[in-house]
Amino acid sequence: MCKAMRTSAPPIILASLSPTRAQILAEHGIAFTQMDSGFDEESLAVCEPAKFAYIACMKKLESSLELLAKQGKYDHALDSGLLCADSVVSVDGKLLRKARDKQEARNMLELQDSKRISILTALAYKSRHISFTDLSACHLELGKFELDDMLGYVDSLAWQGKAGCVMVEGFHKRYIRRQIGLESSALGLSIEKLARFWEIV
Known part of the structure; x- marks a missing residue:
């Protein structure tokens, strides 16, 4: 596991309430605080998966900076560093976002059954002196779902x-x-990409 080179830096601000992203940062020894970006992904009328992830991520960054400015914390955020991310799933080129109910969840899972799915994650980091953006994909080839297991998950x-x-x-x-x-x-959260960037700068 790589450790990001931020031992003497103040905690970064993670503009995401995702417990998984928080866990990734914690496991890599990165001190952070969390906030809600305030951006509603449902407002985006974009269907292309990679484009959606990137635009949503940049909108989260913009929204977070606006919220912090209203709270008088803009300078603090730039001194600490602000991190945003967004992920989407693509199956046969179709964009899958977050399910709103059990039926929609089941439909999404049935679409993925025995398929190759792509998870696209965009991240954006901004501080006073540096900024970094990345769009990465992880492709998973899935086996046949057991029906009872899938329904239990739903x-x-x-x-x-x-x-x-x-x-x-x-x-x-x-x-x-x-x-x-x-x-x-x-x-x-493609932490290896961010850690490598911090090592370089």
């Missing part, structure tokens, strides 16, 4: 808040036959 509601209802660390893990790309990208 009923558990563990898919809530997850793009395409994909839970790499949970339900989907046992069905992954092949992975191409970083697991962190599949989890929603």
Whole structure:
């Protein structure tokens, strides 16, 4: 596991309430605080998966800076560094966002069954002197879902808040036959890319 080179830096601001992204930062020894970006992804009328992830991420960055400015914390945010991210799932070129109910969740899972899915994660980091953006993809070749297992996952509601209802660390893990790309990208934050950037600068 790589450790990001920020031992003497103040905690960054993670503009995401995702517990998985928070866990990734914590596991890599990165001090941080969390906030809601305030951006509603549903307001985006974009259907192309990669484009959606990138635009949503940049909109989250813009929205977060506006919120921090209103709170008188803009300078603090730039001194600390602000991190935003967005992930979407693509199956056969179709964009899958977050399911709104159980039926939609089941439909998404049925679409993924025995397929190759792509998880696209965009991230943006901005501080006073540097900025970094990245768009990464992790491709997963999935086996056949067991119906009872899938229905149990739907009923558990563990898919809530997850793009395409994909839970790499949970339900989907046992069905992954092949992975191409970083697991962190599949989890929603390509930390290796960010860590490498910090090492360079």
